[in-house]
Amino acid sequence: MFLHNFKYELKMVLRQREFIMWLMLFPIVLGTLFKVAFGSIYSNNDMFKSIPVAVVKTSDNIVLDEIFKGLSEGEDATLTITYTDEATAREMLFDGKVSGIIVSGDGASLQVAGKGIKQSILDEIVSRCNMYQAVIGQAIATGDMQKVQDVAKELSKEVDACRDVSPSADNPDVYVQYFYNLIAMVAICGSLTGLHVATSSQANQSELGARKNCSPTPKFKHLSAAMLGSCVAQGVSMVLCVTFLRFVLQINFGGNLFLVYVAAVLSGCLGVALGFFGGSIGRLKYEVKSAILLSCSMVLCFLSGLMMGNIKGVLAEKAPWVNRFNPVAIISDSFYCLNMYSDYRRFITKVIGMVIYTIAFVVLGVLFSRRKKYASL
């Protein structure tokens, strides 16, 4: 009987329109949109690759020469410089061979053919060059060439300041956080399947519940089979979501992909449990409960940074307890910890948090829905 219920519950969930929309299609669409939106800045290599630039010297400027030398030397050179005349430089710029033209004379000026990260970095370099020119000029006057190179390196470091460094040397990309939040959102939207389990087992909430309660199958069997079916279906959607992000969109979740899958499936169960709990309390209509659950899920996603990346940081400063108790933040943090830290201590803490939430929601849901007779239907 358990297997019979489980089989049909699985079928029901996998065929639900809401399930297909929110848990299968939505993450694919949103993930693709994220990828497109962050496309030009997402790739680590693109972002920090040496920027090709043409330098046109209108007069000799030792200071600028030394700065450019400092910026274009070494393995992690910021610029790849081609010294040329103005006409060739323009041709190169229009052909896209360089990202900008730096005209070096008494000072430095920049010509670019568009807007973008590389152009912004070049603009920053040129304005810093002009700023450091006085300092370096002094160093040259005193013959301290080492200082000139140090200042140039300092300038290079400032340009790279936005680069986050991972202690585990996995993917330190700040934008991957959006994809963690996306996975967390898919997990928490699993509350819809949990809600369905709760309402379809309660005689006072659905005709289906009434019919099930008239049968000789004990309620606990209905519930456990339905919960397991929902968790499996949710698990499938989580695995598909991670697989799509990792292998289709090529999002780098770090070295331990197996644990990413484990955390994703577990977070899916948390979502189902949340929905089951929400569905077990009160006697609102299914549609109303589903709207409330989705709204709450979206608020939790917002607070964890799905829509605004820096909100989590603001909350960490102003109200750290929000991140500590927000299940969506716990889920996305688990992926972050897995990716960013070489030891699993923080990841395990987050996983324990998810397990506690899941158990608490299931137990409370069962307590609310265990009654066998109703005062009214």
Place this chain on the structure above:
Amino acid sequence: MKPTVVKIDNLVKRYGELVALDHFSLEIKEGEIFGLLGPNGSGKTTTINCLLSLLSYDKGDIEVFGKEMTPVSYDTKSKIGVIMQNVAVIEELSVRENIDYFCGLYVLDKAKRKECVDWAIKFVGLEEFENFRPKKLSGGLLRRLNIACGIAHKPKLIILDEPTVAVDPQSRNRILEGIQELNRDGATVIYTSHYMEEVEQICTRIAIMDKGRKVAEGTKDELKGMIKNSESVTIEILELPEEIREKIATLPHVYETEYDGTKLTVRCSGGRHNLIRILGVLQEAELGFGRVYSELPTLNDVFLEITGKALRDSKE
């Protein structure tokens, strides 16, 4: 004497101040098609929900198959089939899957279940639609699916709570014939409705409910025998002198006459040949008349006379 299948004794159910069931008692014997007839809000569905142990009640006892009915009476529940007032099927499953799912809550053996499902599909005539999802079915077909889900496990007691609401006449007849067939196969049936024609057509015994109380109980003939009016004779007549009307009023068994200038209505209590006697008086007086018809009392007349209001027009 046939054994008692359902026994409800002194049942009281309150929703706050409202008394939904007021010391309601009932006994249903094996093999009966028992009709619970009453207007909307009279307490029929509440009775069924209490009987199924879905609803808690304030007072009274309920026994089904000789055992007290509780939410954990799984053995008793396995012998009951329920067809709810509203369609309770799963949108995501096909017709066959729906029947198999609900049947599986009662019948564990897979082979036996398949047999039951095949039988149920054939019984309700959904062979052509067995792979359809419920939303593709018309209202009548959906009702039939609802019934198939409730009877596939071949229960001994079938409870149908207004199964023909919003059903086309063709499907309604099929449903009613099906219920009679299930009864012939040995099932005891409880049928609630506010359609008196249906109850009259299929029920062997009827209880009339109003405001949570049982106002009358018996076979349809017994119920009709409870009221004064046993026959209403209506004659279209354009001119009726008062002395002739008085003469008709003094005929045996006639207890009321009514004339509105075009139509004479004569109500009789019991007796035979009332129509012949009335027409004899008119012919004797050489009065011409148009159409003549005689009506036997309906359950609505029974309800009307007992409660003072019409069954059909009652509102919740």
